[in-house]
Amino acid sequence: MSVLDVRGVRKQFDDHEVLRGVDLSVNQHEVVVLIGASGSGKSTLLRTINLIERVDDGQILLNGDDITDPGMNADSARSRIGVVFQHFNLFPHLRVIDNITLAAREVHGMSKADATERAMKLLVSLGLGDKARDYPDRLSGGQQQRVAIIRAVLTDPELLLLDEITSALDPQLVGEVLDLVRRLKTDGSTILMATHEMSFAREVADRIVFMQGGRIVEQGTPAQIFDSPQEPETVQFLSRVRH
Template identity: 60%
Template sequence: MSLLTIEGVWKNYHGHSVLRGIDLSVEAHEVVCLIGASGSGKSTLLRCVNLLETVDDGTIHLDGKEITDVRVDADDVRKRMGIVFQAFNLFPHMTVLDNITLAPRKVHKVGREQAEHQARELLERFGLADKAASYPDRLSGGQQQRAAIIRAMATRPRLMLLDEVTSALDPALVTEVLSVIRELKEGGMTMILTTHEMGFCREIADTVCFLDDGVLLERGTPEQVFTDPRQPRTREFLRSVLDARRI
């Protein structure tokens, strides 16, 4: 049984279909990269999986249970997922340690001592042990994004959703965030991520999905999608990305 199953999902905004019949399954420990032009539906799909958006048609199952049923408690579902956005969204009035321990203590009812112990272990693991008492505005962009990823991990999620987590960073800071994602993969974390970093996508993904105008147009291994894409639109997109990098 797949960890996550998306079947026939549609999402409409003001009469426009942003997602059009998306079918996708994600196995435990699999890393799925969503690629495509801005506005293709990548971020909306992640928001639907996290139940931040209500689907207009279709179903989503997590661990075999439908989470798009209107009777499902969305907050309970979100306890099993971590999501990180382009913006870091750290609470500016809280230290890094307090940001990371907030959800374990308040949502998962973990004791403060245990939550702080787990948080410090994660901070040590990802090179931020000396920033526990710092406030977000004292951190670089790369450090803030690493802290945001650690905060999402602190609840020990079944699934991580990462939405263009390097797009707001200076190029010099991208590498340190990508190294965190690389380590998550090595640790067996199941992830769906959207990215414009094609080289990194090719390296880290088990499966690459190309979205075009709300349609999942192509799905395959990184080798297949990047070297021998089946769809003309996939070839056109990859060519445009590579051409832009040469400028």
């Protein structure tokens, strides 16, 4: 069974149809990377999967549960998904360790001791152990984004959504965040991510999905998409970006 099944999802804002019947599945331990120009629907798709935006039509299933069913508790569904956005969204008034453990304690019922122990192991393993008691404004952008990712994976979510997580970073900080995603892939996380980092997408993805105009135009392995794209729209897009 797929971890995620998106079936015929449509989303419209005023007169603009942003998602036009999207069908997509993500299997367990698979890394699927969404590519496409800004405005192609990548971020909106991720926001509908996390129920930040409600779909106008279609279904989204998480391990077989229809999370778009009106009877589904949205907060319960969201608690099964880890999300990291391009802006770190850390609480400025909380120390790093409290930012990481807050949801684990308040939403998932993890004890403070267990949450802190797990968080510290992750921080230490990523060279951030000495930052646990710092406030976010004492960290670089790359460090803040890694903290946001640690927060998202602390409770072993069924699915991890990453939305342009390097786009707000200075170029020299991008590598350290992408290294963490490589590690998550090695550890077997199930990931759906949108990125403009084409070389990274080629390296880390099991499958590339090219979106344009709110629909999926083409998908396949990195070699298929980057080396032998079949659709004219894909060829045109890739001709404009470095990959």
